[in-house]
Amino acid sequence: MRPILSWLAILDEKIRERVRKVAPEIILEGGDPSQLPLPTRKSILREVCEQLASGPSGPSMTDHAAVQRFANLDLTDEVRTLFNKYAVNDELTRFLLRVVWLGQLERALPEVKAIALQSSSSVSTRIAAFRALRAIGSLKDQLEVRSSFRDEGSKLNRECLSELVEGTEATQENLTWLGSCLEKAAPKSRFTFDRLSNAVAGFVQAVNIELLPQLVSSLNSLLDRPPVLERYHCEVSEDFMWLMSRQGSRSGG
Numbered sequence: 742m743r744p745i746l747s748w749l750a751i752l753d754e755k756i757r758e759r760v761r762k763v764a765p766e767i768i769l770e771g772g773d774p775s776q777l778p779l780p781t782r783k784s785i786l787r788e789v790c791e792q793l794a795s796g797p798s799g800p801s802m803t804d805h806a807a808v809q810r811f812a813n814l815d816l817t818d819e820v821r822t823l824f825n826k827y828a829v830n831d832e833l834t835r836f837l838l839r840v841v842w843l844g845q846l847e848r849a850l851p852e853v854k855a856i857a858l859q860s861s862s863s864v865s866t867r868i869a870a871f872r873a874l875r876a877i878g879s880l881k882d883q884l885e886v887r888s889s890f891r892d893e894g895s896k897l898n899r900e901c902l903s904e905l906v907e908g909t910e911a912t913q914e915n916l917t918w919l920g921s922c923l924e925k926a927a928p929k930s931r932f933t934f935d936r937l938s939n940a941v942a943g944f945v946q947a948v949n950i951e952l953l954p955q956l957v958s959s960l961n962s963l964l965d966r967p968p969v970l971e972r973y974h975c976e977v978s979e980d981f982m983w984l985m986s987r988q989g990s991r992s993g994g
Contacts, residue, residue: 747771757781765789769807782811783819786840790823793833808836812844824852831863838869847877854878857886860893868904875908883908887918896927903936911947913955919944920959929983938983960984 750757750768757777760767765788768774774782820840827833834856841849856862857870874883887905890897902922909915919941929935948956964984969976977985 743767744771747774751776761785761788766792766807769811772810774811775813779815782813782816786811786816786819787823790827790833790836793836794827794830808839809843812840812846814844814846814848816840816844817846817848820846821849821852824849831866834862835866835869838866838873842869842873842876845876850874850877850882854882854886858889860890864898864900867901871901871904871908887915891918891922891925895925897922897925899927899929899935899937902926903940906937906940906944909944911944911949911952913952916948916952916955916959920963923959923963923981923984928980935983941984 746756746760746767747770750760751772751774757768761784765785768777768785769789774785777785820837824834824837827837838853838856840846841853853870853873857867857874859867862870871886874886878886887909890901890905905922906919909919923941926937929937945956963981964978965976966978966981968979970979970982
């Protein structure tokens with residue numbers, strides 16, 4: 742009978758209050774929680790965050806569909822308050838970033854951008870911030886985050902870089918940015934799925950023909966970089982051999 746409670750909680754105040762006391766996340770699992778009064782939705786969001794902060798919780802609390810049903814623009818101020826309250830809690834921050842991303846809460850841009858720019862954020866949290874920024878930020882905001890990421894340290898996290906590449910238009914300026922980032926990308930781990938390879942392949946597919954000389958020159962400079970591995974009489978950089986993936990071919994052949 743649990744799925745029915747999501748609907749009954751909307752229709753009946755007594756049932757709703759009982760559900761909120763026992764398991765507030767149920768209201769996010771089905772029905773249309775966006776129809777609940779704003780004070781009730783604010784209170785439920787706070788209660789769900791408190792449960793997440795207190796320890797392991799059911800998957801319904803962070804399910805994308807559940808968050809999307811609950812995320813409305815009128816929750817923006819509450820979400821911004823919760824960002825500040827749980828600033829040091831990675832799980833809560835990711836949850837709130839999904840609320841912003843799926844609800845298109847544009848006024849939460851300052852919080853989202855701050856997390857996206859923060860190199861000390863965990864990889865998964867920062868990726869969530871990149872996605873939220875793409876949803877609500879301007880091209881200028883995204884350029885600032887990409888530029889800041891490029892200038893971080895001597896090695897760039899491959900997962901974070903792949904997320905930024907996937908959302909980047911294949912322009913001349915961004916092509917230059919990509920070359921600088923690839924040069925600093927952390928080494929590819931063996932026997933692991935590498936999102937960066939697919940992200941670069943997608944970027945290459947979208948490059949206009951007039952930019953191909955710049956693209957070829959940029960990639961070739963990395964493939965020539967020592968130390969090199971001689972394979973079939975062709976010397977290729979050991980660090981950047983992953984760029985030779987067939988997925989990177991524009992023709993797919």
